[in-house]
Amino acid sequence: MTRSGAAALLAVVALLAVLALHGCTQVEAPRVDPAAHDRFFLWAGVPPPPAASKARELYILGGEIRRGGVARLIPMRAGVPRVPRAKLWLTIRAERLDWDAPVWDGVRAMLTRWRGAGNRLEGLQIDFDAATPGLLRYRVFLERVRRELPPGTRLSITGLLDWSANGDPAELARLAGLVDEVVIQTYQDRTTIPGYADYFRHIDRLVIPHKIALVEGGEWSAPPALVRDSRFAGYVVFLLKPPAIRQPAGADRGSLRP
Numbered sequence: 001m002t003r004s005g006a007a008a009l010l011a012v013v014a015l016l017a018v019l020a021l022h023g024c025t026q027v028e029a030p031r032v033d034p035a036a037h038d039r040f041f042l043w044a045g046v047p048p049p050p051a052a053s054k055a056r057e058l059y060i061l062g063g064e065i066r067r068g069g070v071a072r073l074i075p076m077r078a079g080v081p082r083v084p085r086a087k088l089w090l091t092i093r094a095e096r097l098d099w100d101a102p103v104w105d106g107v108r109a110m111l112t113r114w115r116g117a118g119n120r121l122e123g124l125q126i127d128f129d130a131a132t133p134g135l136l137r138y139r140v141f142l143e144r145v146r147r148e149l150p151p152g153t154r155l156s157i158t159g160l161l162d163w164s165a166n167g168d169p170a171e172l173a174r175l176a177g178l179v180d181e182v183v184i185q186t187y188q189d190r191t192t193i194p195g196y197a198d199y200f201r202h203i204d205r206l207v208i209p210h211k212i213a214l215v216e217g218g219e220w221s222a223p224p225a226l227v228r229d230s231r232f233a234g235y236v237v238f239l240l241k242p243p244a245i246r247q248p249a250g251a252d253r254g255s256l257r258p
Helices: 003-025 050-054 101-116 132-148 162-166 169-175 196-205
Strands: 039-042 057-065 087-094 120-127 154-160 181-185 210-215 232-238
Touching: 039 050, 057 101, 057 120, 087 101, 101 120, 101 132, 120 132, 132 154, 132 162, 132 169, 154 162, 162 181, 162 196, 181 232
Parallel strands: 039 057, 039 232, 057 087, 087 120, 120 154, 154 181, 181 210, 210 232
Antiparallel strands: none
């Protein structure tokens, strides 16, 4: 091997060593720990962690409206939760918007039962994945929601991360007159959406008070634009069922007592 060849080889080895060292010392992104938060989504079949006992706000799945057949409200809890200390939202997970009279009757009856159990019921939350191009259609639906809900009932909705980045600012502003808050989802399934920080560059377009939904164990570092966001109202952690723990029979039967 020539002297120049040996020098080139040494340079390559040195470069590989530097890259390996960099890979070993790279700091892992922070992960979402429920113990560091006090607002939670609690879905059916998910046992509340110890942190839920000190929660100040809970979004509890009460029912679903699924695709296929006639629209109907499917209860997701066999009983009524009793959470006297925390603020409570009744969450309805919707896969369709063609709600008829029996669905509205069921929603109002569920609100009455939850409020009658001594809960600090804030109102109704609708969890619907409204695509950004479909915001007009969703707003029309929400106008009817306001007409159907009992007077004084607050309304929360979930929103996609894409809304503030690519949504029509005028359409987003119209939502402000219909809903009290939007909870922006930053995850899909059990994973934080890659490149989530880029979506917050235009968060000021979202003129509705908003919370940010994080998934338990997901990656999260607060984007700079969110730190400066005057309408940001806190985080809500979507709790996951531990994979190694099976839900005991009857565990989700209205017995939640944080």
